Amino acid sequence: MTDTALPQPAKARPMDWGAIAPFLALGSLAVVGVIVNTRFLSGDNLVNVITRSAFIATIAAGQTFVITAGGLDLSVGAMAAFVSGVTILFLNSGVIADPALLIAAAMGVALVLGALCGLVNGLTVTLGRIEPFIVTLGTMGIFRSLTTWLAKGGSIVIKSGDVRDTYRPAYFGELLGIPYPVYAIVGVACLGAYVLYRTAYGRHVMAVGSSEEVARYSGVNVARVRTITYVIQGLCVAVAVIFYIPRLGSTTSTTGLLWELQAITAVVIGGTRLKGGAGRVFGTIAGALILEAIGNIMVLSDFVSEYLIGAVQGAIIVIAMLGQRWLARPR
Amino acid sequence: MQAFATGGAAARLADVADVTIDAAPKADVQGPVIETEAVSRAFGGVVVLSDISLKFRPGEVHAVIGENGAGKSTLMKILAGHLQPTSGRVLIGGEPIELTGPAEAERRGIVLVHQEILLAPDLTVAQCMFLGRELTTRLGVDDRAMNAKAAAALARLGCHVPPTARVNSLSIANRQLVQIARALLTPHKAVIFDEPTASLTPVEAGALFQLIGELRQSGVAVVYISHRLEEVKAIADVVTVLRDGKWIATRPAASLQPVEMARLMVGRDLEALYPQRPAKRAGGPALSVEGFVVDGAPEAASFELRPGEILGLGGLVGAGRTELLEAVTALRKGAGRIRIGGADIAFRAPRDAMRAGVVYLTEDRKGKGLILAEPVAVNLTLAALSRFSRGFGVDRAKESAALDKAISDFDIRINDKAMLAGQLSGGNQQKLLLAKMMLLDPRIVIIDEPTRGVDVGAKQQIYQFIARLAGEGRAVIVISSEMNELIGLCHRVLVMRGGRIVGELEGADITEQNIVMRATGVSDAGAQAPDANIRDAHA
Numbered sequence: 001m002t003d004t005a006l007p008q009p010a011k012a013r014p015m016d017w018g019a020i021a022p023f024l025a026l027g028s029l030a031v032v033g034v035i036v037n038t039r040f041l042s043g044d045n046l047v048n049v050i051t052r053s054a055f056i057a058t059i060a061a062g063q064t065f066v067i068t069a070g071g072l073d074l075s076v077g078a079m080a081a082f083v084s085g086v087t088i089l090f091l092n093s094g095v096i097a098d099p100a101l102l103i104a105a106a107m108g109v110a111l112v113l114g115a116l117c118g119l120v121n122g123l124t125v126t127l128g129r130i131e132p133f134i135v136t137l138g139t140m141g142i143f144r145s146l147t148t149w150l151a152k153g154g155s156i157v158i159k160s161g162d163v164r165d166t167y168r169p170a171y172f173g174e175l176l177g178i179p180y181p182v183y184a185i186v187g188v189a190c191l192g193a194y195v196l197y198r199t200a201y202g203r204h205v206m207a208v209g210s211s212e213e214v215a216r217y218s219g220v221n222v223a224r225v226r227t228i229t230y231v232i233q234g235l236c237v238a239v240a241v242i243f244y245i246p247r248l249g250s251t252t253s254t255t256g257l258l259w260e261l262q263a264i265t266a267v268v269i270g271g272t273r274l275k276g277g278a279g280r281v282f283g284t285i286a287g288a289l290i291l292e293a294i295g296n297i298m299v300l301s302d303f304v305s306e307y308l309i310g311a312v313q314g315a316i317i318v319i320a321m322l323g324q325r326w327l328a329r330p331r
Numbered sequence: 332m333q334a335f336a337t338g339g340a341a342a343r344l345a346d347v348a349d350v351t352i353d354a355a356p357k358a359d360v361q362g363p364v365i366e367t368e369a370v371s372r373a374f375g376g377v378v379v380l381s382d383i384s385l386k387f388r389p390g391e392v393h394a395v396i397g398e399n400g401a402g403k404s405t406l407m408k409i410l411a412g413h414l415q416p417t418s419g420r421v422l423i424g425g426e427p428i429e430l431t432g433p434a435e436a437e438r439r440g441i442v443l444v445h446q447e448i449l450l451a452p453d454l455t456v457a458q459c460m461f462l463g464r465e466l467t468t469r470l471g472v473d474d475r476a477m478n479a480k481a482a483a484a485l486a487r488l489g490c491h492v493p494p495t496a497r498v499n500s501l502s503i504a505n506r507q508l509v510q511i512a513r514a515l516l517t518p519h520k521a522v523i524f525d526e527p528t529a530s531l532t533p534v535e536a537g538a539l540f541q542l543i544g545e546l547r548q549s550g551v552a553v554v555y556i557s558h559r560l561e562e563v564k565a566i567a568d569v570v571t572v573l574r575d576g577k578w579i580a581t582r583p584a585a586s587l588q589p590v591e592m593a594r595l596m597v598g599r600d601l602e603a604l605y606p607q608r609p610a611k612r613a614g615g616p617a618l619s620v621e622g623f624v625v626d627g628a629p630e631a632a633s634f635e636l637r638p639g640e641i642l643g644l645g646g647l648v649g650a651g652r653t654e655l656l657e658a659v660t661a662l663r664k665g666a667g668r669i670r671i672g673g674a675d676i677a678f679r680a681p682r683d684a685m686r687a688g689v690v691y692l693t694e695d696r697k698g699k700g701l702i703l704a705e706p707v708a709v710n711l712t713l714a715a716l717s718r719f720s721r722g723f724g725v726d727r728a729k730e731s732a733a734l735d736k737a738i739s740d741f742d743i744r745i746n747d748k749a750m751l752a753g754q755l756s757g758g759n760q761q762k763l764l765l766a767k768m769m770l771l772d773p774r775i776v777i778i779d780e781p782t783r784g785v786d787v788g789a790k791q792q793i794y795q796f797i798a799r800l801a802g803e804g805r806a807v808i809v810i811s812s813e814m815n816e817l818i819g820l821c822h823r824v825l826v827m828r829g830g831r832i833v834g835e836l837e838g839a840d841i842t843e844q845n846i847v848m849r850a851t852g853v854s855d856a857g858a859q860a861p862d863a864n865i866r867d868a869h870a
Contacts, residue, residue, distance in 0.1 A: 219682035
């Protein structure tokens, strides 16, 4: 404010409510959960909620990068279905006899395909200079349609019972009493937070989302930074797919339907600014957990029909935005 | 709007262009239009304005000067209803009024012309000027009437952009003029100008001063904020000096020389504003640009820059100076031969230029230079982030050490290292931008408008930094619209007009008259023929 440097302790900074809000919301939701049904806080139920949130949480972690850099990816749900379909077809091809090796190779296929799908999105947005909303709306249709075509309008199922049984523990299995998908969430979140907060690339992501012009005038390769966020998003979708396939062992044209909306909701609830510049990876994970917990509480409770889950989740995103606006108000 | 109660001859109606200015003598014994009584303002415990009592009288141009952070902008925002005082009160027409917002202030005839450009870029000039107060007929908006009135209002400022032009197609200077014209469409008894000439050339500023003279004649109270003390001296009747949020002096402008104003603002005597020019160095050119064509420019430009040299680039706003050097550093499209130290080089992206040791410091500090919403340290290291990487991560300790060094090297004044760039004053932002680009250790430094919106004290420091860079053997290009800067700082000055380099001046030939003649392309009647020593630019 003034040019004279006043001696002012650095500690005097106000608490960053924006960062804490999603966790407070998650905490109060847990209280509501217990009031509704004491079973909510049981170990089994909590683990169940977290495990079920794994798909949205990992995808939303990737979406955090895209949104922080000022983009948007609407294609993630359709991409998940497409990657999942191709991966199952690879499993069915039986090119490798050993089921474990085949599954490992299939995971590699999923990751490469996810990265490629992301690359297509990213390059179209940056080189084509087209709004990400339009680009990913287009690819959403393409991925969804390709899946339906591959499934010939029906479903793609893992044929070999052997493969299915070998792969099954990836979703249902546990290590030290905790299901593997929970480790996936923690791993993706920690890696994502490290990349976004601690690396030069992460700093560039925030800079590009905050002010593309400043980034350009600072010699940052804006197009490359943006493109890579979409590749990260593709990889996150692939990770989600890797845990999704063993759950049902099949893909249909409705796999991943509306996941994009849930992922974007999780990101926004988590405190990431929708217009870019400020990303919160752990907030996003909290957001995904909030969405799943709401569904779970509604199933456990008797007063609200679970058919209204979508309405409640929709209300939550609007309330989260109002909260953000309120926290960001000039004081 | 029609219901606006006119406060005498002072009020002007929305059809500003139709009103003839009556040359009636100034109302002499009238009370102040607006006054502050012991007004103070604090932000979260920090007092930025304390106990200010001022009177702004009709028919008087009252300049408020002070360094950045002196509290001028806060005071203006209180007068215009954007902020409420923490204590004290504002009186309009002698009555205490609580201004709840800018709309309330405007309703009472208090109009603020903002320093920043606040126009919707995709709308036309007329649409912007009448935004929120559109003229309508029974069938809808009356574009014809609005266009005509907008054009007439702009013409009074000597601005001849078509009212149907989109704002984003205008130069910054013209946007500023549109903004001024827009403010004056509101019926007004008091008009507050916040650094209106910051992006105007002398010609445009002249038209503005004439308009201010007309406002004064018609009995409007004019409040004028500026860093340009010569300008204040020329147009103000009364000058108030603020320093560190406190009132220092209010005196008739006639009795106050610019040197004295500067002394009151800074609170100490300024040594000579400009440092000694570093000695020239021998050797081949550090940078040579040959036949460089910027997209949209009428012809190719060529120039050379020697090591240890400060080369000025003068001309009117819109003469193509920024465009040329942005194109040379690959920030916009252009093509031509560039040699550094004699070797040919091509820049395909801005970072190529940076790697080759050529940096460009933008004139648009807030929009392109710094991320205002990010902390100072993040801004400092953004361009040179790879130097702060350890393994995959950013080395925070090294970054923090670099910030400490920048703070001491460039005298950046911050209260707290976690401060956001947007919380710094203009001068400190400019120092931060300098520090940021110097982390790249460039050999060639291009600084566009180095002291725009910067207070006197920081200005002097920035000149010293520039001289030091040249003294270290780096080559510096200074783009500036301030004549004094070119004259006081540069070894050599190139003047551009309409996208061409039209003249080159060196040493004693660098005079205001010589620069203006080439920049405007007109030699005024009294002017002598150009000196024989002035070479014409090699086209």
